[in-house]
Amino acid sequence: MLLTDYFRYPKDSTWDIARQCGVEHGVIRLPEDGSFDLTNASHWQKVYDDFVDFGIKPVIIEPMPNELHDHIKAGDEKRDESIEKVIKMFPIMDKLDIRTICFNWMAHIGWCRTRADIVERGGAKVTGFNMAEFVPTDACITEKELWDNYEYFLKAVIPYAEKYGINLALHPDDPPTKLGNVSRIMTSFANIDKAINGVVPSKNLGVTMCQATYHIMGEDLYKVIPALAEKIFFIHFRNTTGTIQNYRETFHDNGAIDMADIMKLYKKCGVDVPIRVDHVPTMVGEDMVNQGYDAIGRFFAIGYLKGIMQAV
Template sequence: MNMTFRWYGRGNDTVPLEHIKQIPGVKGIVWALHEKPVGEIWNKDEIKSEIDYIASFGFHAEVVESVNIHESIKLGNNERDYYIDNYKQTIRNLGEFGVKVICYNFMPIFDWTRSDLFRALPDGSTALFYEKAKVETDNPNELIEMFSSYSEMTLPGWEPEKIGRIKELFIAYEGMTNEDLWENLAYFLNEVLPVAEESGIKMAIHPDDPPWSIFGLPRIMTGRESLQKLLSISDSPSNRITFCTGSLGVNPQNDMVALAREFASKSPFAHIRNVKLFPNGDFIETSHLTSDGSIDIKGVMRELSDIQFDGYIRPDHGRHIWNEKCRPGYGLYDRGLGIMHLLGLWDAYQTLK
């Protein structure tokens, strides 16, 4: 197991690499060129600069999250080949500098979606919260205003240039079905996977968050059947999954232990986090402890241990604790606690072998 920590770059993260270095067991930094507009080629000098900086603290930079997919590719319009060619060149450039995994998603318009960025938990901490009744409408304006007003840092998936085109994008997606989106994903993968193979990179798709349709938009990476379908698009060793317990786990029909047993070997990258589900469909992020949420984190880690999982793993969305002022879900303290919990489970299960 290769423990990593997601970091948003110099000048765009409250957590410095100096502090991450003090978390035992962290080997690598999960990074991206977050200020790069979606669809542009990541140039070699930009990549080298960021990787050299990360390496100066003793970390590897073998996982990128994310090289975002331009909406033209998801829409399958007449501009998609231009942006796919740009994506191919970015893959080649990243491969030259030792990147092994690119995490990406194929969610139309929006990335992860929550209704509250700082909802209070009983212990006094706050966390990301999803209120089903508020989100599952045909009008995203209230959420758009919330995300766009959060000006302390950019929020991945909610880039200002995209928010300014929301109405235009909704019109473009009118009438698109899940099957249409699957066809556009297959077209993209059939184009980029040969380049990824040549570059020694695995393309690891992230499940939709949450894994169901919002605002009438199609979403396709939602559970066991969709993971199987994704893998059936191509038998390329570069066609892989990012195994995210929190994204898939908010649907109670997704048994995360069973999914880990079936798909961990096809997942070079894992996000491990816990969420508390409520009967009305709401959910909130919690600590990584199994007892604090609704996902059997202990069982998932046992499955990873049983197969001697040698991929990359990171804690995911943490609570905001001890008055830390940080990017929503991505502070230092609770993710540091999450790492120690995950490493403790791993060590215990490895000892039992």
């Protein structure tokens, strides 16, 4: 496994934390302040050089920039120009040897939680989703529209992903269920298997194994991970507890998933890819600046992940 962490740009304290924990590879969120042109190689080079100079080699882009991705998923009037820009990113990524981009198929509503103040061990705070508390929006999309938009996207980009050797790593829907009139399709192993092996099959199309999301779907990780093993491009090392209708994050050592045993399973299945911790608790003295991405919890989570990696 290749230990990574999640980085925003420009530099903030999470860069120092990760570097001090021994992280040398990065999952990069591209700048969204409007000054960064996604199709401009010199803009990418500046960001890339700043990371490398700090001691972090970017290896994954996450997420596919929402300014493009949102139009592509919704299939609106800006879809084609957005797809064109995605395709123009691939040769730039190839030149910088950034092989993987994490994308998802949640249209209109992204990663979604109903609470951010649920009490975890010792008074730490975590986020959670409870369907009973969810307030629907006016947005609407059907399962058929989602599948059609997904196929349209793949048909356009897969030839270029193959040409430039870029891996597309599909993240499951979180929560993995319909939200009001907003349908969801990446909500089960069967659907995700179809999405990566049945629509436009390609060796460059696989998954981000956000293991806790599969657990919340009700899937058995001991079946899903072996079945997807060759198509796991990236791992979100995440724990959780609850059911699809009502679940919450936990400390990485305090949820329903036996994390060390899952690491053994990845090894047994030959999965050797970039891995990062996901969704940490907010700990004492911290303001919840970025839900699930605050600093102190990351110290613990990265250390815990490193320990398991070394032991396994």
